[in-house]
Amino acid sequence: MLADLTASTHDADHAAHLLRHAGLVVFDKQDDALDRDLLCTWLADFRKYFALIQHELGCQGIEAQKPFMFNEVCSRLSERYDVRFVQGKGQYSLETMPWKQLIYDVLGVSSKELWHGVVLSRPGAPAQSWHRDSGHLFDQMLPAHAVTIFVPLVEITPQMGRTSFIPQTHLDKQASDKKPHVTPAIPLGSWLAFDSRIVHRGEANFGKEDRPLLYFVYSKEWFRDVNNFPSDKPLFRT
Numbered sequence: 680m681l682a683d684l685t686a687s688t689h690d691a692d693h694a695a696h697l698l699r700h701a702g703l704v705v706f707d708k709q710d711d712a713l714d715r716d717l718l719c720t721w722l723a724d725f726r727k728y729f730a731l732i733q734h735e736l737g738c739q740g741i742e743a744q745k746p747f748m749f750n751e752v753c754s755r756l757s758e759r760y761d762v763r764f765v766q767g768k769g770q771y772s773l774e775t776m777p778w779k780q781l782i783y784d785v786l787g788v789s790s791k792e793l794w795h796g797v798v799l800s801r802p803g804a805p806a807q808s809w810h811r812d813s814g815h816l817f818d819q820m821l822p823a824h825a826v827t828i829f830v831p832l833v834e835i836t837p838q839m840g841r842t843s844f845i846p847q848t849h850l851d852k853q854a855s856d857k858k859p860h861v862t863p864a865i866p867l868g869s870w871l872a873f874d875s876r877i878v879h880r881g882e883a884n885f886g887k888e889d890r891p892l893l894y895f896v897y898s899k900e901w902f903r904d905v906n907n908f909p910s911d912k913p914l915f916r917t
């Protein structure tokens with residue numbers, strides 16, 4: 680099953696086909712690999728920003744072990760943080776990304792970036808529940824309204840937990856988590872794309888290292904995500 684979910688940007692039609700029909704496509708070919716220096720810069724950016732966040736949480740007396748939600752960061756489960764980057768785009772712009780064509784093919788050229796961020800699972804983080812990042816919006820089954828790209832910022836070993844997906848559940852409103860799932864390995868430099876309606880979960884981190892996963896969410900221009908982050912509760916009140 681997994682072999683069938685890999686594609687290359689050189690075959691854009693096949694990649695878009697997989698995303699539309701399986702709900703998931705993995706790019707693990709050398710030609711599509713992200714530049715190591717860029718990955719190092721992204722990791723350094725994240726570490727710097729997360730250190731500021733931890734400092735601010737400490738100053739405000741917020742216990743990092745308990746769930747909290749701010750515009751910039753949410754923790755819904757212990758040792759798991761969803762950090763949203765609120766700075767300018769620059770080196771995170773879709774224009775420079777190898778997935779630009781895929782996003783345009785599947786969401787249209789007027790699509791937009793909703794946001795990018797990092798899901799951090801620290802040692803001891805439990806597995807998430809099966810979930811969809813965005814539910815079905817209409818009674819009719821329609822093409823994707825949002826697509827997420829996952830980019831590991833470190834080499835993710837099986838002990839650190841990967842992300843599991845249940846293929847085709849993006850087209851099934853009643854999807855059961857009893858269906859077979861896949862847990863693709865995404866070596867450093869590789870990346871994957873998924874329809875935000877697919878049922879998936881982050882696995883537990885049994886390792887000794889942090890597991891930061893950079894993500895980008897793109898959507899149709901009319902879509903607003905009002906569920907994943909609050910819009911009226913900034914952590915940094917400058």
Ligand SMILES: O=C(O)CCC(=O)C(=O)O
Binds near residue numbers: 812880882
């Ligand atoms: O941690 C992961 O592997 C995936 C995280 C995720 O799916 C989420 O936070 O919605």
